[in-house]
Amino acid sequence: xxxxxxxxxxxxxxxxxxxxxxxxxxxxxxxxxxxxxxxxxxxxxxxxxxxxxxxxxxxxxxxxxxxxxxxxxxxxxxxxxxxxxxxxxxxxxxxxxxxxxxxxxxxxxxxxxxxxxxxxxxxxxxxxxxxxxxxxxxxxxxxxxxxxxxxxxxxxxxxxxxxxxxxxxxxxxxxxxxxxxxxxxxxxxxxxxxxxxxxxxxxxxxxxxxxxxxxxxxxxxxxxxxxxxxxxxxxxxxxxxxxxxxxxxxxxxxxxxxxxxxxxxxxxxxxxxxxxxxxxxxxxxxxxxxxxxxxxxxxxxxxxxxxx
Numbered sequence: 358x359x360x361x362x363x364x365x366x367x368x369x370x371x372x373x374x375x376x377x378x379x380x381x382x383x384x385x386x387x388x389x390x391x392x393x394x395x396x397x398x399x400x401x402x403x404x405x406x407x408x409x410x411x412x413x414x415x416x417x418x419x420x421x422x423x424x425x426x427x428x429x430x431x432x433x434x435x436x437x438x439x440x441x442x443x444x445x446x447x448x449x450x451x452x453x454x455x456x457x458x459x460x461x462x463x464x465x466x467x468x469x470x471x472x473x474x475x476x477x478x479x480x481x482x483x484x485x486x487x488x489x490x491x492x493x494x495x496x497x498x499x500x501x502x503x504x505x506x507x508x509x510x511x512x513x514x515x516x517x518x519x520x521x522x523x524x525x526x527x528x529x530x531x532x533x534x535x536x537x538x539x540x541x542x543x544x545x546x547x548x549x550x551x552x553x554x555x556x557x558x559x560x561x562x563x564x565x566x567x568x569x570x571x572x573x574x575x576x577x578x579x580x581x582x583x584x585x586x587x588x589x590x591x592x593x594x595x596x597x598x599x600x601x602x603x604x605x606x607x608x609x610x611x612x613x614x615x616x617x618x619x620x621x622x623x624x625x626x627x628x629x630x631x632x633x634x635x636x637x638x639x640x641x642x643x644x645x646x647x648x649x650x651x652x653x654x655x656x657x658x659x660x661x662x663x664x665x
Contacts, residue, residue: 360511360554360555360565361511361513361555361557361563362487362489362508362510362511362513363382364380364381364382364383364487364488365378365379365380365381365487365513366378366379366381366408367379367557367563368401368404368405368408369561369562369563370393370397370560371560372425372560372598372599372602373393373394373396373397373425373599373602373603374393374394374397374400374401374425374428374429375391375392375393375394375423375425375426375517375518375559375560376391376557376558376559376560376561377389377390377391377392377393377401377404377405377429378390378391378515378557379405379408379409380486380487381408381409381410381412381487382487382488382489384488385485385487385488386415386416386485387409387412387413387414387415387416388414388415388416388417388418388486388487389405389414389416389417389418389433390418390419390420390486390506390515391418391419391420391426391427391517391559392417392419392426392427392428392429392430392432392433393425393426393428393429394424394425394428394429394467394603395424395428395429395431395468395469395470396428396468396603397428397429398428398429398431398432398433398470399432401429401432401433402429402432402433402436405433406436413437413440414433414436414437414440415437415440415441416440416441416442416443416486417430417433417434417440417441417442417443418442418443418444418478418484418486419442419443419444419445419478420445420478420496420503420504420505420506420515420517420518420559421445421448421499421500421502421503421504421517421518422444422445422448422451422452422460422461422469422500422502423461423465423500423518423526424461424462424465424467424468424469425467425599426517426518426559427444427469427472428468428469428470430442430469430470430472431469431470431471431472432470434472434473441475441476442472442473442474442475442476443474443475443476443477443478444474444477444478445477445478445502445503445504446477446478446479446480446502447501447502448460448502449474449477452472452473452474453474455471457469461529463620464619464620464621465596465599465619465621466596466600466615466618466619466621466622467599467600467603478493478504479493480493480494480495480504481493484506486506486508489508489510489511490508491506491507491508491515492506492507492508492509493505493506494506494507494547494551496516496517496519496544496547497530497537497540497543497544498519498525498528498530498537498538498540498541498542498543498544499517499518499519499525499526499527499528499529499541500518500526500529500530501530501535501537501540503517503518503519504517505517505519505544505548507551507553511554511555512551512552512553512554512555513553513554513555513556513557514548514551514553514555514556514557515557516548516553516556516557516558516559517558517559518558518559518560519541519544519545519548520544520545520548520556520558520570520571520574521558521559521560521561521570521574522556522558522561522562522564522566522570522573523561523570523573524573524574524577525541525545525574525577525578526559527588527591527592527595527596528541528581528588528592529592529621531581531585531588532589532592532621532624532625532628533624538578538581538582541578542575542578545571545574545575545578548567548571549571552567553567554567556570586628586629589625589628589629590625590629590645592621592625593622593625593626593629593642594642594645594646596619596621596622596625597616597622597639597642597643597646598646598651598652598661600612600615601646601651601652601659601660601661602661604661605660605661606655606658606659606660606661607658607659608657608658608659609657609658609659610657612639612643612659613635613636613639616635616639617635623635626638626639643659650662650663651663
């Protein structure tokens with residue numbers, strides 16, 4: 358069983374919204390790490406309100422700024438004006454300018470309402486969350502600016518998308534040619550060196566079998582290193598599945614229109630389309646999701662099925 362520090366509540370959300378971690382130690386500022394996707398913002402506010410038991414939210418932190426981790430920021434700032442908000446330092450300027458290309462929202466075809474920030478989560482520093490001091494560590498790979506948070510007394514790790522029980526998040530810099538697989542490996546090595554007893558991932562349940570999770574992640578990483586095309590196909594399926602989770606159902610024509618209008622999907626088609634026209638390549642992605650039980654066809658519509 359996971360042995361989490363007291364006065365910490367994990368909001369396990371599924372896959373469209375990242376997990377949220379609420380800190381509510383008596384006599385200390387309250388805090389939330391990661392806020393879910395924009396379409397779940399109302400649910401995020403309600404869940405945080407319930408976890409805080411009537412106290413205001415004092416601090417809002419983001420491990421990285423993919424839309425499923427920060428899409429509820431604006432709603433939380435509206436609910437609790439003045440909440441102190443901090444993000445990784447490499448993304449601060451893009452937030453202040455609200456550069457949706459640099460922030461990945463436009464390239465991925467996802468949405469995130471504009472929010473403001475007050476500070477940054479500097480790797481190498483310690484921050485107070487609840488009544489404990491948490492270390493901030495750089496965790497590039499899935500996102501070049503991502504951080505993770507580690508509490509050494511309880512050996513609790515907030516790993517975001519650097520490590521799940523079943524792997525890790527899509528290595529988005531690789532799609533842009535940044536050769537980030539080595540960074541994923543280095544982040545996995547960092548996690549092993551920290552030797553966490555309990556991991557709260559960005560998606561999925563809290564887990565304690567850290568060694569097996571690292572082994573799964575390293576096998577997956579090696580498969581991607583050996584075949585970057587496999588990673589590109591995986592990334593395309595993940596982006597399409599994410600959009601289906603948002604829509605729940607969509608007619609084929611607008612779905613194909615979204616794929617054609619989404620820069621990252623067009624890039625993945627160029628990298629892994631094998632010369633197929635975009636519509637034929639997209640049809641293959643939909644068929645892959647159907648075979649995996651993650652989507653189904655209903656007439657002219659494509660419908661979300663399952664959660665993964």
